[in-house]
Structures are given as C-alpha cells and as structure tokens.
Amino acid sequence: MxxxxxxxxxxxxxxxxxxxxxxxxxxxxxxxxxxxxxxxxxxxxxxxxxxxxxxxxxxxxxxxxxxxxxxxxxxxxxxQDFDESVIQTQLHAAAELYFIYQHERMKVFQVAGVLLRLFHDGRIRIQRGPGARALYLMEKHQPLRYKPKDRQLAYRRAFNYGSLTAPRGAVVFRNFHREFIAFTSAIAQYFRDLLIGEVIRGSQALNERPFASQATIQRLGADMRWQLDRATYGNIVALTVEAAEYLKTILDALECADIKKAFDANTKWDVIEVVSQRYLGGTGEISQRSKMADAGRLLLNFAADNPFKTRDFRDFQTEVSPLGPVAEEWIAAYRMTPNGRSFRGVTPTLRTTLGIPGAGASRDLAS
Incomplete structure (x- = not known):
C-alpha cells in the first residue's frame, strides 16, 4: 500500500x-x-x-x-513487540525464587541443617517415627547440583539480594527491590483510588473512568518483567525447581508429629522458631516473611503473565483489582521488617520513583 x-x-x-x-x-x-x-x-x-x-x-x-x-x-x-519479547518460564521461575528467598530469610534451610546434625549426633529424641524417616529422606533429597552458595548467587542475579558478589560478566537486576516496591505501591494506590472513586460516585456500576492510573502499573510492570527476563537466564530455572523441591521436603518434614513433639511445638513454624532461637541466634521474621513470600509470588506471577497492553480501563480494572489487597498485604508485612521500617508510604514512594519534584530521596532500597 x-x-x-x-x-x-x-x-x-x-x-x-x-x-x-x-x-x-x-x-x-x-x-x-x-x-x-x-x-x-x-x-x-x-x-x-x-x-x-x-x-x-x-x-x-x-x-x-x-x-x-x-x-x-x-x-x-x-x-511494537517489545513487551512480548520475554520468556515466561524464566519469569515464573523468578516468582518461585522470590518465594524461596523469603524462606531463606526465615532460616528454614538452616533449621533443616540443624535438625540433620542433631539427628546424626543423637541429640534429638526421635527414632522410628515419621520424623526420623523424614529426616533420612531429607538428607537423600538434598540438592545434588545447587548448594547454598548457588542459591545465594541466584538471589544476587535476579534480585540483587544477599552479600555474595555476582560472577564477572553476569547480568544482575540491580534495581529490582526499588522497582518491585514501586510496582506494588502502584497497584496499592490503584486499589485505593478505585475505592475512593466508588465512594465519591456512590456506586461501582457507573460507566465512568475510575479515579486511578493504569499507566504507572503498566510501565513499571513492563520494565520489571523485562529486567527479570534479562537476569534469570542460565541455571535459574533448574535451580529453582531443585530448591523448591527441597524446600517442600523440609516443610513436610517439620510437620511430622515426633519432630514437633521433640520441640514442644504445635506447628512447623513453631519448630522453626524454637530451633532458630536455640541454635541460630534468633528467629528470622517468620510472620512477616511468610506473607511477603506468598504475596510477592502472586505479584511477580501477575507481572509474568500480563503483557501490560490493555487500554480499556474496565478490562484492566478487572485484572488488577484482585491484586489490590495482595499488594497491601505485602506492604504491611514489609513495613514490619527491619529493612522496611524506612518505607515512607505508598504515595511518597511513587512520587520518588516517577521523579516528581519534592518527593525527597528514596530510602526504600534495602532488601
């Protein structure tokens, strides 16, 4: 033509x-x-x-x-096909890796190591019950290829978390934490604006544009999924599958009655808390990290599955609205962690991220 x-x-x-x-x-x-x-x-x-x-x-x-x-x-x-040029398998692996990372911060893997050592040394009084067999199987199911150092390197590459230095030449998503906080805050702000709009208009059925911006979510989500795709090549997918299987084995073992009885615990989380207090120098923010793990995985999976090209505000509202409470849960849990106490609020965070004058310096970069 x-x-x-x-x-x-x-x-x-x-x-x-x-x-x-x-x-x-x-x-x-x-x-x-x-x-x-x-x-x-x-x-x-x-x-x-x-x-x-x-x-x-x-x-x-x-x-x-x-x-x-x-x-x-x-x-x-x-x-324009930039937003579709990602590998979703890697993005879903990043979501699972984030879930695993939060359990790492809860010291779940360290607790498993302590229990195995106590089991070998005869310092935990279990012998023939399901817990003893679970600990035996846990040792057999330990990751064969990817050890704790490999997990730490994966956290560094995908999220820039941890203290290990990334290998020379590796791509690291250095700005993940700030972008993830901004993305979560944008969803939370959208959810709040929808609620305010419904109160002002008196109904959610009116065919008017809601008082909320979808462009911020779309831009932050598209950029974050692209950066995650760049940083999660190589062994990240295989490592995540192996580490997730090992984590499931650990959590199943901690639910065994004789292990819980050995520590006078009612749940596996009680076992993690008691073992962390006795042998690991303190607990690892179990309540907050468990919520951040679940909510963060949902948010990252949403970013993985959404190309962020929807222009019709009603379709976009249908997609995003269920994630509003999830974003609020993540923010509430994050603010209760030592690193999240400097979180300045949803609106100041968005103003800083979007470069609006007068927002002040951002302090939400700690992992």
Missing part, C-alpha cells in the same frame, strides 16, 4: 469511525471504539504485509517503473 493510499485510508477510516461512534448508544460506545481501533490496525498491517522490500527499491529508484512519486511508495507498518 502506498503512502498516499495509506494516509487516505486512515483519514477516511477516522472520519467513518467518528460518524459510527456518534450514532452509537453511550453504553456501547467504548467497546465499539475498541473494536474499530483493532480492525483499523489489522487492515493497515494486512495491506502493508510484504511491502518492505518494495518500499526500499522504490525509494531508491530501482523498481521496474523507475523512481515513482513519493506518495506512491509502499509504506511499511512497524510493529
């Missing part, structure tokens, strides 16, 4: 679209506009398909008819 034809088609289609929308019922106008926009993009893409070579040869004057007028040269359509 030539440049002149393409421009004429766009102009006529825009005029026809205005006439159709003017005659449409108000309740159907938004959906009809979305369908017309999609149809226009499809027609232009179909008409320009396969004309890139012809456009170049005509522009250079190498075509069979010589150098045609400029408006007769074929016009290629450039397609």
């Amino acid at each position: 030539s440049i002149g034809t393409s421009e004429s088609l766009q102009r006529l289609f825009a005029q026809w679209k205005r006439e159709v929308l003017a005659q449409a019922q108000p309740e159907h106008r938004a959906e009809l506009q979305r369908q017309l926009q999609q149809r226009e993009e499809e027609l232009l893409a179909k008409a320009a398909n396969g004309t890139a070579g012809a456009a170049f040869s005509d522009l250079m004057g190498l075509g069979k008819d010589g150098a045609p007028p400029f408006e007769s040269i074929s016009k290629p359509v450039l397609v």
